[in-house]
Amino acid sequence: MTLTERSELHRLPNRGSHQPETIHAVLDAGFLAHIGFQSNGQPFVVPTLYGREEERLYLHGSAASRMLNELDAGLPACVTVTLVDGLVLARSAFHHSMNYRSVMAFGSARKIVEPERKSHALRVISEHLMAGRWDDVRPPSEKELKATAVLEFSIEEASAKIRTGPPLDDEDDYDLPVWAGVLPVGLEARTPVPDARLHSQVAVPRYMSSWKK
Amino acid sequence: MTLTERSELHRLPNRGSHQPETIHAVLDAGFLAHIGFQSNGQPFVVPTLYGREEERLYLHGSAASRMLNELDAGLPACVTVTLVDGLVLARSAFHHSMNYRSVMAFGSARKIVEPERKSHALRVISEHLMAGRWDDVRPPSEKELKATAVLEFSIEEASAKIRTGPPLDDEDDYDLPVWAGVLPVGLEARTPVPDARLHSQVAVPRYMSSWKK
Numbered sequence: 001m002t003l004t005e006r007s008e009l010h011r012l013p014n015r016g017s018h019q020p021e022t023i024h025a026v027l028d029a030g031f032l033a034h035i036g037f038q039s040n041g042q043p044f045v046v047p048t049l050y051g052r053e054e055e056r057l058y059l060h061g062s063a064a065s066r067m068l069n070e071l072d073a074g075l076p077a078c079v080t081v082t083l084v085d086g087l088v089l090a091r092s093a094f095h096h097s098m099n100y101r102s103v104m105a106f107g108s109a110r111k112i113v114e115p116e117r118k119s120h121a122l123r124v125i126s127e128h129l130m131a132g133r134w135d136d137v138r139p140p141s142e143k144e145l146k147a148t149a150v151l152e153f154s155i156e157e158a159s160a161k162i163r164t165g166p167p168l169d170d171e172d173d174y175d176l177p178v179w180a181g182v183l184p185v186g187l188e189a190r191t192p193v194p195d196a197r198l199h200s201q202v203a204v205p206r207y208m209s210s211w212k213k
Numbered sequence: 214m215t216l217t218e219r220s221e222l223h224r225l226p227n228r229g230s231h232q233p234e235t236i237h238a239v240l241d242a243g244f245l246a247h248i249g250f251q252s253n254g255q256p257f258v259v260p261t262l263y264g265r266e267e268e269r270l271y272l273h274g275s276a277a278s279r280m281l282n283e284l285d286a287g288l289p290a291c292v293t294v295t296l297v298d299g300l301v302l303a304r305s306a307f308h309h310s311m312n313y314r315s316v317m318a319f320g321s322a323r324k325i326v327e328p329e330r331k332s333h334a335l336r337v338i339s340e341h342l343m344a345g346r347w348d349d350v351r352p353p354s355e356k357e358l359k360a361t362a363v364l365e366f367s368i369e370e371a372s373a374k375i376r377t378g379p380p381l382d383d384e385d386d387y388d389l390p391v392w393a394g395v396l397p398v399g400l401e402a403r404t405p406v407p408d409a410r411l412h413s414q415v416a417v418p419r420y421m422s423s424w425k426k
Contacts, residue, residue, distance in 0.1 A: 006253075006255050006257075032295065032297060034247035034249075034258050034293055034295070035258070036247075036249035036256040036257065036258035036291070037256050038251040038256050040219075041289060042219050042289050042291070042319065043249040043250050043251050043256055043288075043289060043290060043291045044219075044249065044291050044317070045247050045248070045249035045258050045291045045292070045293040045317065046293070046317070047293060047295040047313070047315050049311065075256075076254060076255050076256060077256060078249070078255070078256045078257050078258045079258070080247055080258035080259070080260060082245065082247070082260040084245060084400070086406075087342065087343065087424075089343075089346070089421070090350070091350060091351060092350055092351040092352075092353070092357075093335065093339060093347065093350050093351065093352055093353050093357075094351075094353050094354075094357040094360075094361070096339065096346075096350075098262065100260070102260050104257070104258065104259070106255065122306065126306060126309065129300065130300065130302075133302070133309075134306065136391055136392075137303070137304060137305055137306050137309075137389075137391055138304060138305040138306065138307075138386055138389060138391075139305075139306055140305070140306050140307050141307075144305075144306075144307040147307075148307070166406075166408045166409065167408060173351055174410050175412075176350075176351060177412060177414075177415055178349055178350055178351075178415065179349075179405075179407070179411065179415050179416070179417055179418050179421065180407070180408040180410075180411055180415075181405055181406050181407040181408040181411060182405070182406045182408075183402055183403075183405050183406075183421055183424060184402070184403040184404070184405075184406060185400055185401065185402050185403065185426075186400070186401065186403065187297070187398055187399070187400055187401075188398065188399065188400075188401040189396055189397070189398050190396075190397040190398065190399065191397070192394055192395070192396050192397075193299075193379075193394050193395045193396075193397060194392070194393070194394040195379045195380060195393040195394040195395075196379065197387050197393075198392065198393055198394060199388075199390060201390075202390055202391065202392050202393075203392070204392055205392050208302070208392065208396060211300075211396060213398075
């Protein structure tokens with residue numbers, strides 16, 4: 001990964017990092033990305049699942065997807081992944097903040113054409129979302145693979161921003177009788193809802209009951 | 214709100230809506246947006262908190278923020294809010310999906326200059342994130358207001374996409390001995406972590422213990 005002006009950290013550079021390990025850790029902890037690109041002078045930001053392999057992100061969708069076809073033209077794009085870890089409640093409105101981990105990755109995407117590489121990338125996306133699932137399910141047929149567009153987004157450069165820890169109040173405010181601290185938040189899985197047509201003898205798989213992102 | 218090509222629903226239009234009530238409900242349920250804009254030929258997607266008032270979203274940040282200053286030039290922008298509700302586990306890899314609610318809003322943003330309107334917009338953002346908090350804390354001083362940029366993003370048009378319900382498998386696949394259904398997921402608050410310098414007599418406020426987004 002390189003470093004040019006677009007990924008330079010301006011605001012609060014102490015929260016930022018260009019370390020590949022830090023960037024990879026955030027990308028691996030999340031599963032929902034927001035991809036931005038401009039088309040006909042209008043920016044679009046589209047939510048999408050993804051998987052990571054080294055400096056590549058895999059994205060997928062319908063072969064008819066407008067977004068994926070536009071991206072395949074080689075448009076510059078930005079993929080952002082954000083994880084919210086906590087609401088930071090200070091004694092003053094001004095010092096309220098959020099604990100989070102976020103990565104902004106710059107690059108461009110191209111469709112993967114070869115069926116074997118497509119299938120591999122789909123497995124990476126699936127395993128990223130829920131490790132263990134892919135080997136349990138019917139793999140894509142040739143027809144299904146054709147109906148699926150898979151894009152490889154090459155990360156040219158990226159930056160991470162991370163905030164952790166308590167609120168930082170003005171010294172004068174510490175005496176105020178206001179609750180201050182962090183309300184940690186995170187994504188939780190709830191009780192699985194079996195499909196109405198599920199065979200009664202099929203148990204909830206272990207990789208699902210231990211799911212955590 | 215108007216309707217032009219940029220917010221037209223192409224893929225799976227049955228999941229989409231242009232109804233203001235649907236769009237408002239998604240915007241009000243979320244609190245983290247990803248805002249996209251292009252600068253020097255490069256798209257950027259930046260996570261940000263927001264508040265809503267009618268067809269306006271309020272965003273804020275440091276007065277020195279590169280993003281907010283660029284947006285204030287009137288660049289076309291896209292604000293996307295996505296809530297993940299569940300992982301949809303089908304019997305085939307191909308029919309895996311996600312239950313979600315998402316809004317893509319198009320428009321542009323301008324800085325709010327008048328201190329009273331700025332302060333009002335900050336209250337809207339704060340109350341959107343945690344209703345009840347604003348009246349509990351020290352309000353922004355004149356100096357703090359000056360150090361804060363607040364933008365008003367006018368929604369010119371928007372669309373919502375929502376998927377709910379079980380997986381939809383191919384008829385032939387229903388006999389496969391694979392667990393299928395939905396793993397509901399959602400953001401949860403965990404145990405509050407009081408600041409080390411919190412006065413011992415200050416209790417956790419009710420608006421925080423009942424926090425839900």
